[in-house]
Amino acid sequence: MNLDEIGQEIQKTRKNKKIVQEVLGKQLKMSRATISGIENGSIPEIGIRKVISLLDALGLEFVVQAKTKRPTLQQLIKEGNNA
Numbered sequence: 001m002n003l004d005e006i007g008q009e010i011q012k013t014r015k016n017k018k019i020v021q022e023v024l025g026k027q028l029k030m031s032r033a034t035i036s037g038i039e040n041g042s043i044p045e046i047g048i049r050k051v052i053s054l055l056d057a058l059g060l061e062f063v064v065q066a067k068t069k070r071p072t073l074q075q076l077i078k079e080g081n082n083a
Contacts, residue, residue: 001074004041006051011039013058028053 001009014024021032021039030050037043038054052062071079 003046005074007039007041009060010035010054010058013060014039017058019058024054024057028057030054 014021021035024030025032025035028050030053034043034046034050035054038046038051048062055062
């Protein structure tokens with residue numbers, strides 16, 4: 001999963017929970033513009049603590065696993081959509 005995909009997942013979850021960026025930003029002491037940039041991938045580098053704070057506030061978690069040579073389900077779905 002890359003930063004763009006993480007941002008999209010953050011945005012999807014935030015919207016499903018009906019939380020606006022401004023409210024989430026105040027809760028996390030983060031600007032609305034920062035949250036927007038993370039969600040749309042326009043921030044080239046972001047601190048891991050900010051990402052983890054966002055994920056935690058939305059009930060998501062950051063998981064690290066060994067890289068596999070076999071495609072993930074997400075990669076297969078993406079390939080299917082591009083076919």
